[in-house]
Amino acid sequence: MLKQIPNLITSLNLLCGCMAVFFAISGDLVTASYFVFSGIFFDFFDGLAARLLHAQSEVGLQLDSLADMVTSGVAPAVVMVQLLSESLTGAPVSIADTFAIEGWNTGYHQYLPFTGLLIAVGAAYRLAKFNVDTRQTTSFIGLPTPANALLVLSLPLILAFHPSALMESLILNSWFLIGIILMGCVLMNAELPLFALKFKSWDLKNNTVRYLFLLISVVAVVLLKFIAIPIILLIYVLLSLIWREN
Template structure:
């Protein structure tokens, strides 16, 4: 039974991801973000539990990736779909509205929100590569899907909790959202080596970059709240690119 604890935690990730999808489809992006964050929390601790309990398994590895496809693939994809709807139409809508019987009379803009689902495809491809890429045992090649999810979900959270005319003008600009979608897909599968936040030891010398990054995260989150998330992702990429090999 103890050996199944990591898989149970991963299953909680799957459950949270499914609930987040339901809320995102219905247009409640804030509650969807809460459940996605909870799923990412479980995603972090299933691997930690597996290492502590010495319960790593091939099934656990595959289950973890399947969970990430939902929580860190489908959820941000649907959220971007709804943000594009909000940008173009001023409200969120369902696929029924897009593929209505009057579809022949609508413009290309009606189908543009579907572009957000590219994030789902790019995330699934990135996770498939991760499972077979032997270079990613101690770090990552390309932006991890949970980090990308945090980036996408920060957008509705900024609009809700740190609203300003400037934030709305930028975030609800369809070209900005299209650019974010394409950038997201590129970063997920780019050949950029990125460090992992897994601590094999706790000494400062061998984990300097991790401790510096975590301190910066705390400081930015305290002073900038959700607006800090895009900057944290940028710092993560820059620190990884300029660290000593």
Template sequence: MKKHIPNLITLLNLFCGCIAVVFAASDELIIAAFFVFLGIFFDFFDGLAARKLKVQSELGLQLDSLADMVTSGLVPGLVMFQLLSSVEGVVGLSIVNSVGEFTQWRGFKVGLLPFIGFLITLASAYRLANFNIDERQTTSFIGLPTPANALLVLSLPLILEFQSNDLFRDIILNKWFLIGMTLLSSFLLNANLPLFALKFKTWGFKENAIRYIFLIACVLLLALLQFVAIPLIILLYVLMSLFDKTSNTQHPIPKNGL
């Protein structure tokens, strides 16, 4: 029975991703972001449960990537599609009020530009497939993990909703910024960059110094800057990894389900 616990947690990640897709398609990006964050929470603990219960499996690895493809791959692409649609001044995907027991889809027109957002989804799919077969993945990731990239993209509507000012709106609601963010995140997902993993095999400070320092910095940044801190945290993650001498140490990374 215990062998199914990690996979059940992974399926909760996928379930949250499915709900997030529905809300993102309805242009309810804040609710979608909440369910993505919840899915990422489950994504962190499924691998931990698998290792603690010693029920690692190939099935768990594959299931984890499939769940991440929805929660951290499809949803960010759809969110970027909606943001680009709003910048273009066209109606993206949306759902009108229910009529009786039925929900009707409203017709929409959209240019080609918003579909650029789905480059994030394509890059996420390639990154996840490559991760499952890439033997270089050791104590470091190669390229930005999909959950981290999802947090980066989902931070944009959260900033607009809760910390909006003229400066932030002018930056985020600029199509060139959104295109640049799309291309940057797609590149980072598959870049040959060794990034340390937030996986703790032990709790000692010496062997996990960079992880503890990073987590403390995250807490401070979030307390001070709230959602604006998320892009800065991703930048800090990349910069700290570049200066981390242990990122390329050849020890198996504890992939989820393995």
């Protein structure tokens, strides 16, 4: 029974992802973001539980990827579709209502928001590669799908809790959003070595970069709240590059 605990935690990740998709389709991007964040929280602890209980299994590995596909692939893709729709129509609405807006079916407006679905495609390819790549046992090659999801889901939270003309003009710029989509798809599948937050021991010498990253992240979140998320992800990539050189 104890060996099913990791799979139960993974299932909670999947459930959160499904709820996030539901709220994103309904136009409630803030609630969708909270569910994705919760799913990623469960995703972090299912692997930890599996190691502690010595309950690693092929079923657990496949279930984890399927859950990540929903929470960190489909959910952020739908959120990005909504953000692109909002950048064109001026207000977040349900996807069904979006296509009822007068004048929607003219020009590129009809298709541009669907470029957000490329996030799901990029995440699926990333997860498929991860499952067969024996090099990613202690580190990552390419940006993990939860990290990319955090970047996307931080955007509606910044709009909601840090409103400003600058943030709105940047985040609700269609070409900025398309740039985020393309950058995420490339980074998820690039041959880019990144450290993982997996502690085999707690000593400082072997975990310097991890402790430094966690310290910077906590300070950034305290000072900047949701604006810190994109900054933290940038620091994560930069620290990985520096650490690799050392």
